[in-house]
Amino acid sequence: MKVLRTRAERFGAIVATEAPPALISVTRALAQRLGVDGGALWEGASPGLDVAVLTGPTEAHVSATERCPAGCTGCYADATPTGHEPAADDVRARLEALAALGVFSVAFGGGEAALREDLPELAAYARSLGLVPTVTTSGLGMTAARAERFRVFAQVNVSHDGVAEIYRGVRGYDGAHLAERAIALLRAAGVPVGANTVMTRESFPHLEATAAHVEALGCVELQLLRLKPSGRGRLEYLTRRLDEAQIDAFGDVLARLSETRRLAVRIDCALLPFLAGSGRTTPEDVRAYGVMGCEAGRSLLAVRADGRAAPCSFWQSGERSALPEAPAESASLDRAWHDDAVLAQFRDYQETLPEPCASCTFRASCRGGCRIVAGAIGATPWAPDPECPRVRAHARAPAL
Amino acid sequence: MSDVADKVQAMTNVQPMTRATPDPDDVGVLSVHFGRSANCSSIGSVIDVLFVSGVVGTAVLASLAVLLGGRSDASGGVAEDDAASAPTTATSERTSEDEARSDGRA
Numbered sequence A: 001m002k003v004l005r006t007r008a009e010r011f012g013a014i015v016a017t018e019a020p021p022a023l024i025s026v027t028r029a030l031a032q033r034l035g036v037d038g039g040a041l042w043e044g045a046s047p048g049l050d051v052a053v054l055t056g057p058t059e060a061h062v063s064a065t066e067r068c069p070a071g072c073t074g075c076y077a078d079a080t081p082t083g084h085e086p087a088a089d090d091v092r093a094r095l096e097a098l099a100a101l102g103v104f105s106v107a108f109g110g111g112e113a114a115l116r117e118d119l120p121e122l123a124a125y126a127r128s129l130g131l132v133p134t135v136t137t138s139g140l141g142m143t144a145a146r147a148e149r150f151r152v153f154a155q156v157n158v159s160h161d162g163v164a165e166i167y168r169g170v171r172g173y174d175g176a177h178l179a180e181r182a183i184a185l186l187r188a189a190g191v192p193v194g195a196n197t198v199m200t201r202e203s204f205p206h207l208e209a210t211a212a213h214v215e216a217l218g219c220v221e222l223q224l225l226r227l228k229p230s231g232r233g234r235l236e237y238l239t240r241r242l243d244e245a246q247i248d249a250f251g252d253v254l255a256r257l258s259e260t261r262r263l264a265v266r267i268d269c270a271l272l273p274f275l276a277g278s279g280r281t282t283p284e285d286v287r288a289y290g291v292m293g294c295e296a297g298r299s300l301l302a303v304r305a306d307g308r309a310a311p312c313s314f315w316q317s318g319e320r321s322a323l324p325e326a327p328a329e330s331a332s333l334d335r336a337w338h339d340d341a342v343l344a345q346f347r348d349y350q351e352t353l354p355e356p357c358a359s360c361t362f363r364a365s366c367r368g369g370c371r372i373v374a375g376a377i378g379a380t381p382w383a384p385d386p387e388c389p390r391v392r393a394h395a396r397a398p399a400l
Numbered sequence B: 001m002s003d004v005a006d007k008v009q010a011m012t013n014v015q016p017m018t019r020a021t022p023d024p025d026d027v028g029v030l031s032v033h034f035g036r037s038a039n040c041s042s043i044g045s046v047i048d049v050l051f052v053s054g055v056v057g058t059a060v061l062a063s064l065a066v067l068l069g070g071r072s073d074a075s076g077g078v079a080e081d082d083a084a085s086a087p088t089t090a091t092s093e094r095t096s097e098d099e100a101r102s103d104g105r106a
Helices: A028-033 A088-100 A119-128 A144-152 A165-171 A176-188 A204-216 A244-260 A269-276 A283-288 A331-339 A341-351 A371-377 A389-396 B003-012 B054-069 B096-103
Strands: A002-009 A012-018 A022-027 A059-063 A105-109 A132-137 A155-159 A193-199 A221-226 A264-268 A300-303 B029-034 B044-046
Touching: A012 A028, A022 A028, A022 B054, A028 B054, A059 A088, A088 A119, A088 A300, A088 A331, A105 A119, A119 A132, A119 A144, A144 A176, A155 A176, A155 A221, A165 A176, A176 A193, A193 A204, A204 A221, A204 A244, A221 A269, A244 A264, A244 A269, A244 A389, A244 B003, A264 A269, A269 A283, A269 A389, A269 B044, A283 B029, A300 A331, A331 A341, B029 B044, B029 B054
Parallel strands: A059 A105, A059 A300, A105 A132, A132 A155, A155 A193, A193 A221, A221 A264
Antiparallel strands: A002 A012, A012 A022, A022 B029, A264 B044
């Protein structure tokens, strides 16, 4: 096993490895055997994994641009053909700030990040700083030569929501052929490729066919994503989100996908409440195998195209956000992690979850479900995720 | 072993243990988050390991502890590792092809 890097934490350390690629949280004793010195972090009793915030993000999502010509109807970033694109020097400064924070991996997104001609150079710069770079793309603009340059990425995820009409139905944009061409070119170049699949009410019945399709295309991973009411996605969220029967069936579908497909199956943080409510797993296993719910402000930091920090990519400054209009400078990222009021709100909420989350056995991993969904559907983000089966049942239970 | 267990073994590159496995708390691994987190908008987590039997699942954690700690006496077929010389930062530029090769995928 090759250890890439270690980082001391109050509980011990996080160990980044390859073969397998993983982040392993270890106790102080094992960390010490690995040569980690926790210093003041290790004073007092270990809190175990129950820490509200890690010493820095483990993962950062960096918007390389807000430019994208696709015009997907549900674009969470509200990207446009003329969206803002930060200068390369600004992106490099942000990467330096993230590296200084101890971040392990950086996922470039957008907009359509792959349209930046200098994206491979930025990824190489990230690697030179000790960061593991990945990127998500729709496949727009991919060529054989460009795919070769994308070998600098540890993995490229291509958005693929379903075969032909299914894809078009989810995105309002006929891009399946571009995604499939990009997957083929990247695979030919030797780049590990995953598929990002957003689940909507219409596409969910075709999920197993989609998984078989992207596996046949050569994808090594299927990343399932819950639809988010963010950006343009807010407009039609209520009619496109999974219905209650689909949410209730999610755990069984997930198990079937895992059993029948060779590719790795991943769920995003917002889907953990659906899995937890399915009875298909235990809180202990979810925790032991690092299946994460909302990690915004705990191990995750997002960096917008304008340089401002955010707890996650979907959190937008606007009518419901208290996100400060911080200057687009890299030093703000360090300040944001340690002092930002919105990140503090996330941490405070997760430390004091209301019922029915407070008594949920999955609370340590789930951390209350998706704040984006809660904020869009309810009056405040600081409330239980209303689509969680447990929360749904709680709301319908007669008051005692 | 089930198909999922085979898949998890291939994915994690961890050999299943052949005898009773130690309690992960005793060997020092609190949790493991597999994969490269290649999504740009939300945290992704591999869930396949949740659907293998408890014994195999426990073996994954325990085997990782063994690999990290270099305790070759605790499981079959686990070689001594280079974890003891772990760098505090990784600065070498590697390509995805290099990583795929080290994963046994290329």
